[in-house]
Amino acid sequence: MKCEICNQQKAETVFFRVAEDGSEEELYVCHACAARERAFEQAHGIQVAAMDAPQMPNLSDLPTPPDAPPGDFEGFPPPMGMEMGEPPLEILNQLKRALGKEIESLDLPFPPETDTPKCPTCGTAFHTIQDGGNIGCANCYTFFRKELTELLQDIQDCTHYPAPPPAWMKDELLLQQLQVQYRDALMREDFDAAEALSKQIETVKQRLKTPPTEEEGRNEP
């Protein structure tokens, strides 16, 4: 589901706000919109009823079984959000990033940050991109291909660019294609085909190395 305010990011949290007629409305929004709305309302002196996680029911509000001694909740389902034993590492990491230095002093079993996969070229982690940040480099698109495919599907409803490749890119794409075929030929031990492909790859590489001619260079608009 998409954020009901910006309609672009994925909805990540629930935001309650008081409408003009006094009724409380519930919106599914992204973190950025939730933070912005909260800051706006606080700046205008409006009582904010926002939360970033499903509201925990108050334990004292739960009905007490007639035969059970006071304070004993055995047999009742645990309150929402408390049913899991250990919180997933991903949530712990997100918490750590959100709270920053304030919880560094606490001795909590957080896994080290190095566990998060980062792009080898620019060092960008995927959560940085997901949190509304920019993509670090072109290699991120290869490194996070699976995750970015899902992200682009969410944002743009499509993951394929339909235009034909530009003329200057045709050799590059041909090279990539030939390299895949070359690897396949080696895998099936078809050395004749591999040799022919190798020659073709060299030809294309030579073509790519050739700098633009002076005439092309002076091709001014």
Place this chain on the structure above:
Amino acid sequence: MNPNQMDGDTAFQQICFKTYIALARNVADFPFVCPNTPSSKHFAMAEKWSQLLQRYFRFEDVTADEQLRTQGFRFHRLTPDGMRPPAYRLLRLDCVLQEQQHTIWCELMTENHFTFSVTINTPDLVKQTRVLEFIADEVAKHVKFAYDAQWGYLTAEPIRTGSGLFIRSWTHLLGLTLADTMPQALNAAEVKGVFGEKDTMYESASSEFYHFSNRFSINLTPTQIVRDFKAFLVRLAKEEHRARLRLAYDQPAILFDLLSRARFLFQQVYLPSPEETLYALSLYWTACSVGALEPLDAPQYQFATCFDWMADECCESHLLPAIREQDVQALPAAFLPFWKNRDPEMLRALWLRPLGEAPFSPAFLNRINHK
């Protein structure tokens, strides 16, 4: 004029006063502008690409231009002064293509390495997009852009991946706002893959300025995106014109009342706020488009030019040359008493005084009497 018989370009120009088209490109094998990359590399590459553009394409480096620093964002949607990254470069190309004059901007090292952009107030969106594509393809002969067979052009923002295109139009939709049908128009935009939102320039409740931008950039080619985008705005423009006609023909007394208030503001008020002035002007433009007011002769009060300077604190940008050069003689005599303190509201009020004399059209007055 019957909106159904209206030419698409005419309809488009009635509501849309500015369109910004940008094409983002990144160089392969060089990180995008992000904190992880050493900034010295950014400077070096910006210098290299800047020289390339200046050498082969006769771009002119205008990074240090003081006027563009302060006014560039308002008039051309260029990165504002305070938000320019350290290695930022701004280049301008004035060229003639297909017998038309074009001014192309190239911003280096914003979020993306290259951002080619153009800001126009004409309906030639497709033509301008092709010009940008042409320039980008020419640059691609010298610089290898990041391209993927599946995703197209790779950009720093996932929202622009694919074609790298971003298009935004600023529109004036008073008819639909008064008819209270803007929510439906925005829903229609959503369906058509266009993102519409209210312009929050003045955060005024009566604001009838909206901007629309493309939501997707990967599903179609730049030309197709722009063509669909324009088709939606033309449709919207026809609906807007229909709403204006309903206002002028079915409820002329309401329009007359609104226009009389606007006239009073232009004639009498000395300290109008920017939002009420813009609202009054907006009513005037609407009235002119449906023939309730005689067309405004003075070009400085025309629709396409007024909005930009109204975004300023006063009519300073119109009088900018005189103000900058301290040329008091170039200012109209009525401004002189207020010149010393540069009281913006007062200057604006004086500048707009002639609009208070704009006559109602006889046909419109007849219609009111008849009603």
